[in-house]
Amino acid sequence: MHIPDGYLSPSTCAALYAGAALGWYGGLQRIKRTLATRMIPLISVFAAFSFVLMMFNLPLPGGTTGHALGVTIASIVLGPAGSILAISIAIAIQALFFGDGGITTLGANCFNMAIVGSLVAYATYRIVAAGAEITSRRRLLAAGLAGYVATNAAAFLAAVEFGIQPMLFRDASGVPQYAPYALGVAIPAMMIGHLAIAGVAEGIIAAGLVAYLQAADPALLQSTSGLAPGATAACQPSMRHPQRRWWIAIALLAWGEWSASSFSSAEGRARIAAASQNRPAPPVAPTGLQRLSSLWTSPVPAYAPPVLKSTSFGYFLSGMFGVGLVIMLSLALQAYLQHRRGAGQPG
Amino acid sequence: MSRNRAIAATLVSLTRALGRALISERVARQRGLLQALDPRVRVIGLFALVLAVILSDRISVIVALFCAAVVVALLSKVSLASLAARVWLPVLFFTGVIALPALVLTPGEPILAPTGGSFPVTAQGMSAALLLIARVETAVTLTTLLILCTPWMQVLQALRAFHVPQDVVVMLAMTHRYIFLLAETAGQMFESRQSRTVGVFDGATRRRMTARTAGVLLSKSVELSNEVFLSMQSRGFRGDVRVLSAFRMRSRDYIGLVAFLVAGGVAVWIGRS
Amino acid sequence: MLPIFEVQNVCFDYEQIPALRGLSLTIGRGQSVALLGANGSGKSTLLRLLDALCFPSRGSISFCSEPLTTEQLRSDEFALPFRRRVALVCQNPDVQLFNPTVFDEVAFGPLQMGWLSAEVVARVEETMHLMGIAHLRDRAPYRLSGGEKKRVALASVIVLDPDVLLLDEPTAMLDPRSQSQLIDLIQSWKSSSKTVITATHQLEIVEDIADRVFVLEQGSVVAAGSPQEILSDGDLLLHANLVHAHRHTHGTMTHSHPHLHSHARHEH
Numbered sequence: 001m002h003i004p005d006g007y008l009s010p011s012t013c014a015a016l017y018a019g020a021a022l023g024w025y026g027g028l029q030r031i032k033r034t035l036a037t038r039m040i041p042l043i044s045v046f047a048a049f050s051f052v053l054m055m056f057n058l059p060l061p062g063g064t065t066g067h068a069l070g071v072t073i074a075s076i077v078l079g080p081a082g083s084i085l086a087i088s089i090a091i092a093i094q095a096l097f098f099g100d101g102g103i104t105t106l107g108a109n110c111f112n113m114a115i116v117g118s119l120v121a122y123a124t125y126r127i128v129a130a131g132a133e134i135t136s137r138r139r140l141l142a143a144g145l146a147g148y149v150a151t152n153a154a155a156f157l158a159a160v161e162f163g164i165q166p167m168l169f170r171d172a173s174g175v176p177q178y179a180p181y182a183l184g185v186a187i188p189a190m191m192i193g194h195l196a197i198a199g200v201a202e203g204i205i206a207a208g209l210v211a212y213l214q215a216a217d218p219a220l221l222q223s224t225s226g227l228a229p230g231a232t233a234a235c236q237p238s239m240r241h242p243q244r245r246w247w248i249a250i251a252l253l254a255w256g257e258w259s260a261s262s263f264s265s266a267e268g269r270a271r272i273a274a275a276s277q278n279r280p281a282p283p284v285a286p287t288g289l290q291r292l293s294s295l296w297t298s299p300v301p302a303y304a305p306p307v308l309k310s311t312s313f314g315y316f317l318s319g320m321f322g323v324g325l326v327i328m329l330s331l332a333l334q335a336y337l338q339h340r341r342g343a344g345q346p347g
Numbered sequence: 348m349s350r351n352r353a354i355a356a357t358l359v360s361l362t363r364a365l366g367r368a369l370i371s372e373r374v375a376r377q378r379g380l381l382q383a384l385d386p387r388v389r390v391i392g393l394f395a396l397v398l399a400v401i402l403s404d405r406i407s408v409i410v411a412l413f414c415a416a417v418v419v420a421l422l423s424k425v426s427l428a429s430l431a432a433r434v435w436l437p438v439l440f441f442t443g444v445i446a447l448p449a450l451v452l453t454p455g456e457p458i459l460a461p462t463g464g465s466f467p468v469t470a471q472g473m474s475a476a477l478l479l480i481a482r483v484e485t486a487v488t489l490t491t492l493l494i495l496c497t498p499w500m501q502v503l504q505a506l507r508a509f510h511v512p513q514d515v516v517v518m519l520a521m522t523h524r525y526i527f528l529l530a531e532t533a534g535q536m537f538e539s540r541q542s543r544t545v546g547v548f549d550g551a552t553r554r555r556m557t558a559r560t561a562g563v564l565l566s567k568s569v570e571l572s573n574e575v576f577l578s579m580q581s582r583g584f585r586g587d588v589r590v591l592s593a594f595r596m597r598s599r600d601y602i603g604l605v606a607f608l609v610a611g612g613v614a615v616w617i618g619r620s
Numbered sequence: 621m622l623p624i625f626e627v628q629n630v631c632f633d634y635e636q637i638p639a640l641r642g643l644s645l646t647i648g649r650g651q652s653v654a655l656l657g658a659n660g661s662g663k664s665t666l667l668r669l670l671d672a673l674c675f676p677s678r679g680s681i682s683f684c685s686e687p688l689t690t691e692q693l694r695s696d697e698f699a700l701p702f703r704r705r706v707a708l709v710c711q712n713p714d715v716q717l718f719n720p721t722v723f724d725e726v727a728f729g730p731l732q733m734g735w736l737s738a739e740v741v742a743r744v745e746e747t748m749h750l751m752g753i754a755h756l757r758d759r760a761p762y763r764l765s766g767g768e769k770k771r772v773a774l775a776s777v778i779v780l781d782p783d784v785l786l787l788d789e790p791t792a793m794l795d796p797r798s799q800s801q802l803i804d805l806i807q808s809w810k811s812s813s814k815t816v817i818t819a820t821h822q823l824e825i826v827e828d829i830a831d832r833v834f835v836l837e838q839g840s841v842v843a844a845g846s847p848q849e850i851l852s853d854g855d856l857l858l859h860a861n862l863v864h865a866h867r868h869t870h871g872t873m874t875h876s877h878p879h880l881h882s883h884a885r886h887e888h
């Protein structure tokens with residue numbers, strides 16, 4: 001899901017950098033107000049964990065393998081603010097050291113995966129798990145669902161960012177300057193791979209890790225549980241007795257990469273749907289496309305209304321999106337604050 | 348055998364990550380053009396060129412920037428073969444696959460009809476695909492050059508010089524450090540699992556085992572972080588990490604900086620005219 | 621003898637599992653002390669308490685007559701000089717090496733102390749040469765061998781010129797030559813009247829590195845004395861799980877008695 005350089009226009013990159021900067025600033029402020037000193041190694045090691053987790057090949061139902069992102073377990077253990085920072089750090093290291101993911105698109109990637117991903121994962125987890133015991137099965141469901149939803153939310157954002165490029169950035173003769181696929185293609189193309197594979201992988205890993213922690217170290221699940229905190233020991237060199245302060249932790253990272261296998265087949269499937277956007281459907285599909293069309297299982301409608309091609313709709317969509325995002329973020333923030341009030345502790 | 352393939356694939360990813368790091372160190376030690384410049388100049392300069400790549404609308408300008416990148420690579424003792432293997436071919440493949448449908452999907456004037464008229468390749472589609480590929484190739488080449496020629500420590504110090512908060516820089520440093528330790532640990536866990544298990548398991552069991560390995564790694568990570576925190580405190584860490592500031596600009600750094608900015612500026616000016 | 625550490629009746633738990641139960645001892649300034657005990661006897665925990673990284677749930681510890689408490693360590697005035705004067709070397713060097721390069725690692729302590737850059741660089745170079753790791757200055761930790769890591773870890777604490785050295789199983793995972801180099805180092809500290817407290821279960825090095833021995837078992841001190849006294853008390857050592865007794869062969873004779881495995885075979 002990392003967006004490389006060249007797919008997004010400079011203005012898109014700048015806007016998303018600004019959005020990401022807000023998220024980073026918020027996360028850092030939160031950390032500073034809690035036990036900042038302990039957070040530094042905790043976040044760092046958790047980020048490294050996420051990084052390595054991303055490399056695990058997870059066998060999925062149906063015979064495919066996928067990669068988990070780790071953002072969900074980060075949000076569950078560390079809380080959204082720490083998760084924001086952690087994932088951003090992981091993404092930054094991927095871009096600046098391993099060369100995966102763009103530098104101009106660092107803001108976009110962090111916005112989609114680290115910020116929105118963490119908030120959505122956290123909100124979903126808290127809502128579904130509300131009130132459940134730390135060791136209950138409902139928390140597993142909550143974690144799995146949170147992973148699935150967060151992955152697809154991030155993918156959806158990326159898809160929209162791609163999809164509005166040709167609408168907004170074309171030259172005089174109609175050549176798209178950046179990502180060339182409109183929303184009608186970009187959204188199904190991105191979403192299929194994530195609805196079917198990446199989201200499932202993330203959900204499985206999130207639930208699996210929560211199950212592991214329920215048995216091995218339930219205290220790590222305490223701080224985001226919304227339940228009254230347990231007793232704390234006198235001296236805690238270890239994390240096992242979380243203090244009343246919030247642990248903000250490191251981000252998980254690793255989103256599924258633009259692996260050709262998952263994407264190209266999804267892309268192939270999307271070709272069929274998108275084809276009808278531009279011209280009437282041919283009576284007989286060419287053999288190449290026919291082969292690819294057999295992979296098509298998505299319920300996305302095979303046509304896109306002409307309004308999608310207009311620039312003004314593009315602006316409208318971005319605006320709507322922004323509003324929707326703000327609503328989502330404030331809902332998540334509310335849930336977070338409510339939890340803190342419930343725990344009865346200042347930062 | 349698919350069980351073993353999954354584990355093997357994981358191990359390959361882990362060792363590949365470690366391998367990449369070693370290559371970077373070797374290149375960074377060479378005496379070349381980029382290596383001779385102040386790291387801050389490298390970061391600003393190459394970033395400026397990447398910006399120029401995405402700001403320019405003309406493919407000719409982007410190709411020119413690509414050629415400039417190749418020249419800089421040669422002058423910095425970066426082997427073109429390694430760039431080809433590491434950047435050019437993978438990007439061509441991935442971006443090519445992504446861009447391919449644009450040939451037929453982009454509305455415009457048809458120029459080719461390989462499928463007998465129903466899905467013609469349009470001129471606009473061709474331009475869009477080529478533009479995308481050119482942009483991505485050039486941008487990734489430039490960032491790869493930066494990464495290959497700059498040791499991680501210098502990247503961090505450059506970031507510090509750009510007023511990235513100290514806490515963040517410290518976390519970046521530590522994360523990088525522990526990625527290798529955890530990758531090694533994870534690799535060992537997978538290797539021992541590979542050798543210990545016999546027979547083929549069903550998908551659900553394999554998933555459980557992988558999740559379990561991830562869980563153990565998570566526990567070790569948290570434990571490690573606590574130990575590291577104590578270790579830092581033991582040596583006087585009170586909350587704000589202090590570092591040595593290292594860089595001083597010399598005349599060649601200013602020249603380099605100006606050269607990069609001028610090149611980027613000219614590219615944007617021509618590219619958007 | 622001026623006491624430097626006074627530990628009185630200290631209790632400490634890790635998540636309800638008691639690690640130290642009512643432990644008391646006194647360590648004099650300039651003494652070299654060995655804490656002998658099997659794994660799990662509480663040696664590492666005690667070292668951490670002495671370094672004020674954790675605080676006891678009951679009992680007290682004082683350093684040069686100053687009590688070591690959470691509040692005390694909050695003030696920079698007390699904490700910074702304390703951190704400089706007391707140094708801890710962990711058993712696992714990976715935990716201690718968290719900086720990107722060897723140079724940074726050794727420079728970390730001095731920088732936290734607030735020393736000036738020029739002084740930091742000078743002291744770091746000096747220490748790296750002393751420990752024979754100057755050629756590793758730009759190396760990343762994951763590229764070091766076990767012995768090199770240990771040397772870097774040692775360098776990173778001795779650069780501060782501490783008065784007290786707390787060593788947790790320092791010879792673990794070291795080859796014989798590195799081990800003997802380390803013992804030489806400890807002996808040089810002894811002769812410059814630094815206080816050295818070593819936690820170990822390796823009996824063969826005790827005489828070289830300590831004038832006084834405390835034997836720990838299950839979180840409290842069960843014996844104290846000179847190395848000769850302690851090492852000759854076979855029953856004590858067996859009980860504390862520091863030696864074992866199993867059937868073994870000398871030439872053509874096979875018998876069983878408490879002994880320890882070391883490079884040299886024991887004589888009869």
